[in-house]
Amino acid sequence: MTAQAETLEFQSEARQLLQLVIHSIYSNKDTFLRELVSNASDALDKLRLEAFRDKDLPADTSDLHVALEVDSARRTLTVRDNGIGMTRDEVVGLIGTIAKSGTAEFLRKLKESKDAAGSQDLIGRFGIGFYSSFMVADKVTLVTRRAGESEGVRWESSGESTYTIEPVADAPQGTAVTLHLKPADEEEHLHDYTSRAKLTEIVKRYSDFITWPVRLAGEDGGEPETINSRKALWARPASEVGEDEYAEFYKHISHDWNDPLETIRLQAEGTFEYQALLFIPSRAPLDLFMRERKRGVQLYVKRVFVMDDCAELMPEYLRFVKGVVDAQDLSLNVSREILQRDRQIQLMRRRLVKKVLSTVKSMMTAKPDSYRTFWQEFGRAVKEGLLDDYENRDAILEIASFDSTHDPEKQTTLAQYVERMKEGQEHIYYMTGESRALIENSPHLEAFRDKGFEVLVLTDAVDEMWIDAVPGFGGKQFQSIAKGEVDLRTEDEKKEAEERQADFSDLLSWMTTTLADHVKEVRLSSRLTTSPACIVGDTHEVSPTLEKMYRAMGQELPQIKRILELNPGHPLVTRLREAFGEREDKAGLSETVELLYGMALLSEGGELADPARFTRLLTGHLERAL
Template sequence: MTTTTAEMTAESHVFEADVARLLHMMVHSVYSDKDVFLRELISNAADACEKLRYEAIAQPGLLANDPDSRILLTLDADGGKLIVEDNGIGMSRDEMIEALGTIARSGTRAFMERIEANKQGEGAQLIGQFGVGFYSCFMVADRVDVISRRAGAEDAWLWSSDGKGGYSVAPVEVSEAPARGTRITLHLMEDAKSYASRWTVERIVKEQSGHVPVPIKIAEKPGEEATQLTDGTALWTKSKNDITTEEYTDFYRGVSGQYDEPALTVHFRAEGRHEYSALAFVPGSQPFDLFDPDRKGRMKLYVKRVFITDEAELLPRYLRFVRGLVDTSDLPLNVSREMIQESPILTAIRKGVTNRIITAIEKQAESDHDAFLKIWENFGSLIKEGIYEDFERRSQLLALSRFRTTTSGDGYRSLADYVRDAKDGQQSIYYLVGGSLEQLKASPQLEGFRARGIEVLLLTDSVDSFWVTNAPEFEGKSFKSITQGSADLAQFKKQDDEDKPESESAPAEVQAFLDYAKQKLADEVSDVRASDRLIESAVCLVASEQGYDRQLEKILQGAGRLQSGAKPILEINMDHPVVKAIAAKADAPSLRDDAAFLLLDQARVLDGDKPADPRAFAERLARLMEKALQ
């Protein structure tokens, strides 16, 4: 006997994730404004329409007799319901379970994995995450019903859940489902009934979803004729003079998934050999996944207003914080991943968009210093990656960069500022790399530079250890780490001692101790020498002129890229009272032995390390203290 659709029972399923906990997080942590649920549902509906347009390139029959995309919002104040419906691609039973049965599972990602398996339109991927965003509707609804019919399919399905641990999936008569697409019915909570009023819904749509590229209509009651709220006009096709700041902000929030305001908007149309429109935004705050090593750029590629992919490398990696899109008519709609990777058209577009964005940031640096510094504080560490990676724009990015220095106070200085104020005869731009500003300011290596009024860049980002090795010079001055090689400070007078010559030689007994320490510590250091960079501290460690800077060496060792570091150089302040006192004990060899090793361990501690042999360090310190107390 054949079982009819109506006779089939619903299947009960348990969510794959800990829904109760994650939904609590969604409601109480992820979104502070409940209005956002409608924007999320509209974004998903728009993505479904974009998916259909894409699939219809190869299968025009999917559009049937209904080629125009639309989103319909139906209000039911009497029944306490809000219905969001689209005529997009729709979902099959398995797609429903896959997309809606797991928190944070991206239906879009699965869609594109299927396209990749079919080798058609490879690499396309939509921003919409039919997972976490969809579940925001449980902030306002105590039950959600999703009826969906996939384009070209003969069956339809109902997904239903109260968001408290499980859901059901059941077939429905096709007469109760959209001809294609998805209908989401929200059974509103008592304190959320206002979302069934036209005034509330229209306000949210115009504030948050006014520029999605699909027309949105609204019906005030089920079965009533709908009126148009938005026309689906792509914002980027309009003239800049016809777009308000509020409209740009609304579009930015939709394309970025953030709720701040853009720090910079770049909107232009390129004409000539290649024609394309670009609309890009520098966010006003750091995206939460900014430093995720697997995170890719967030620039969408459209061809003739049809979304293609957000995996095309439309910007270099160091500009991955930029959000936006590029729309071109110079590519075919069925562009493949291989064509995207090899296309000279996209190479030209990438170059043009990159140049325009960097130029816009430069202009803001000149015209609005405070606004630019906010961009730099949020994304400066990424821009500096470009100094390392982008040879073509290296000089441009160096000029754009800002730094904390020994003379900047709480502000920032540019390299142009540094060069302008450099000492006569100074051939280098000096820098010091470390983990924090406080640590760097306390470094003993700074003492000689500070005493002579020589400015030093204080670099605290991980990338700083790398770009300085790839930036040979700026305006004729090379970059030099103050923890590497000799400091060459003898040519500069100390600020408080301008009229006195630098001491040319140390007392004989101090020089004898230095020679003694060099012999005693030969297994630990490559050299022991007098320091012209120390003023207050007794000792410090520096790297040799060849090889790596001290901080870069530590980073490479920590990453497993360097098995062992080179032996450092121990520099001793020949004028330090402790060094002179030790040197005077020429008749106490055991004390001099302990003192030499203790000075080395002191230098290690000042360098952010620990004594090489903590037990031996403690024993030496105890012996020295015992002699001092006798």
Template sequence: MSVQQETHGFQTEVAQLLKLVTHSLYSNKEIFLRELVSNAADAADKLRYKALSNADLYQGDGELRVRLSVDKDAGTLTISDNGIGMTKDDVINHLGTIAKSGTAEFFSHLSGDAAKDSQLIGQFGVGFYSAFIVADKVTVNTRAAGEAQAVQWESNGEGQFTTAEIEKAGRGTDIILHLNEDEQEYLDDYRLKAIVSKYSDHISIPVEMWQEGEAEREQEGETIPATEGKWESVNKATALWTQSKSDISDEQYQEFYKHVSHDWEDALSWSHNKVEGKQEYTSLLYIPAKAPFDMWNRDNKHGLKLYVQRVFIMDEAEQFLPQYLRFVKGLIDSNDLPLNVSRELLQDNKVTQSLRTALTKRVLGMLDKLAKDEDKYNTFWSQFGNALKEGPAEDMANKEKIAKLLRFASTHNDSSAETVGLTQYIERMKEGQDKIYYIVADSYNAAKNSPHLELLKKKGIETLLLSERIDEWLVSHLTEFDGKQLVSVTKGDLGLDDLSDEEKAEQDKQAEENKPLLERFQTTLGAKVKEVKISQRLTDSPACIVAGEHDMSSQMVKMMEAMGQEAPEQTPVFELNLEHPLVQKLADEQDEARFDQWANLLLSQATLAERGSLKDPSEFVAQLNTLLLDLSK
């Protein structure tokens, strides 16, 4: 009986979500049972963990389980557990809001396509609300372990919910679904058993349904006595990772992945491994096909589920994989960690560090194997490539293995897709080439069309085209691969001496013959440039700017400024293409004022091509307009 009833309004985002649900946005309705059974199993896991330090929490009920029961007359389906339960505050906070779920991101992902949008259930912490897919009213009766007072939550999913204090015999939660008239199929025992078998066979606690007893009957002249009804498990109730790999089907692995990740799509690959010896642990690791919505939110935790001797300890244990592998889903079950393990202990535990090393090696091996399937790896890279690019800076011990897994766009392909690996690049290198050339720019087109590539294109030398924000950070830590140095085409000399023809041999002669012109540019531009020299890299453009070999690149400067850090002033080297008609014309220019205007215009053009912006665009426009007016006279 209720003592006092209170009415509350849903969080705005929940009200919006429920409106979508009740209007049948989701096409695969049976997922509601998967979500509610998974939540019930999680409640049991949490009780088991808390009971490690307080055994009294187990009092008043027997073995942990989930039960499904139907009342066909009332049209209700009840999902009950005897897990951790909830207090009144828990009920209001957990069932009245989408806690920590990134609601803005959730709604930005909705497409209006029922099949696609159904994939979002669970992934955003909204699994409970899937109950309203099939029910026009939901009642939750719950009592927290160790508490005497129970509470009831009830809503028809239309903007409000009520809470009331009630009496409940034992701990745990009962979710009572008052089914819509057209959802009566979920009152059928066979239908429910089929759904449990499909989605929840792997859950490590029993999912039970009531089996009616049989009346006394005669059979072949013998009286068969009546049997009493009883609760029977309808799932295997064995932790999937404890079973032999040969006994687990691909479908079971995929369903377990969806359980631990709340993803709808199948995983790209997985690795189930049991280690015995100095360390004993079992790991089940998955590579997803799609990035979670919060992967780039640094405040959100990512990690594996941790079990110790099959006892659930925590979600999102970050200590077992480095941050650049935060997309990996799955679990680890260790026999070497103490049951009362804490987050602080995990951070400094030598066993944890050893497990982290082993699991990192295993994931990199999974990715190396996945890379042999080009289509699957391209799917992986499109979702998680930028995370993997963080690896060389974070994991020095595995830098070479990570570098082998990286993919880039390049001048070899006329596509912005990042599909070229460093191993492939080396296999295609020109005879005598001993460096890997790359360019970092703001966009793929800016990189592809950069004047710095002109000589390389002419000589047929492949260049990696880097245009992601993380790329400058990557190449600052990945300086070589397989003994080959990575060289930016925008910094210092290209080192093409061994590849050049007679052009290189004539460079010194050209420099001497054109020394007056170079000095004239240097005098005119003054402190704006570090040096004026003849370009090795240009064939079509009149000029370009180049960072010194040990200077910070313009992309790194932008990155620092974007992070609010002050970057040191960079003075570029100014390179001239003596074959360009514009430069040849300036060599004969007698009017110092006009020479000054043209020299500064060429510098501004080169700066714009390299950096994508100018400190004073209005000055550039004024220079250009002045010269255009002179030409029109």
């Protein structure tokens, strides 16, 4: 080791992940080569793009390629590229540290996974393919020099707790990863990575479509042989591409270990030509709801890579879609600022979005199991589109599924809900809340359950946002069962309620005054059958769950007073009315009313302003009752 070499420790999360990869993750060791070749291809893409944008970049781009070099005697395999390369800080940041949000949660799930397939699924969703090298190697040496830099760096590790890193004066441009292969074992005939035939087989299976040449060094100094076909999958006729080829291409661009759930091809011809090959993953990436997430669509121009995670081609709510879009008429020197204003990009985006949504809609009938998987994994993200994609709002509503009171085991679409609606029913009823259990036990649901009206059960945080922004579906408006006036009564029941109103009017006025610090009004309810009281909001008020969300984000809101509704048929309420008429002194009744309000608040999952006072009042009432 030279005086300039340093020994550093892997970040603790990286160390844990390395051990999991080495000892328990992959069932197919061959995939390490796919990951290294894919990384090399990315590095070549980045160099060509960088050289195009910076004409003065001192970099050789005359023969960009990936090279595989084997030394059977020393049992080494080197994957070399002459791409963009890395600086020392980039090496430490990309390999020695895992700086992703959610790493701790990911490791917890990985350790809890009961089988190798489950572990492989998780690690594929996290995307750290370089570590797979240690499945087949006792030691890995990486030598790299970033294009335009004068000095390179050597990184080396045996996959334990530390690695060494040191400067290299004469490193060539790009990156070379040398695997010091583990000793041969009884499975050597299956995993002989010094075999030219084995390496050729792996490259053709996993990396045949990579546009850069993958060259296998000749034996005894012979001429290198290009072992991949280099044919862009999206440019080949669909009839010539097999599902396994699509699956491997998806894994190449996404660094996912699972096959895609659905493959989408699109070809536009005419005044503006482009081709698209898109994929819907079978599992949501772990960073789907993290701020630093990237969208997955890559932009090419005439088969030349231009931009990764091109946000202008896919809206935020479809950020999980992976793939490539290859345009014929854009400039190679396109920037994100230009893309934001480009009319052709906007037209492409509109058509791509419609194609993705129509594909999901077709899955609902043609592949119902795949659709259910899709909605389970990505439904929460898709519903974000209801807030800002007005053009496709109806299409999103058509592919959405929701829990409902109709069948606790199966979700329903809005079309199915409307088809089941009772004769004369004008609204699609729903209730939002933190959990299904909380909603199903809510007093608000009593009359709807009693009269057989179906109610949508909305528990995702995004449901609180979009449901107030979307007017309805299929000519039917959405109606919260916890807001505004909801009246399911027959004409006879309405007449009976009018007669009761006169009996309760004085009590209601007095309670409204007594509870003025907590509620804006006390009124009789038409939505209760067994509970004595419930709390409801005005039609356009923020729901309690949404209010909690705003306050948790640090947003100050004015006090929101809601409405206390009483069940006039409940014995507690009728006895309260009788006592109100009998007693001159209302002080004791004030405490009862306060308890009634607190009970209603707790029954919907609310929080008491003064739990200690509520407990004292309840204790006193229980003592007197005994």
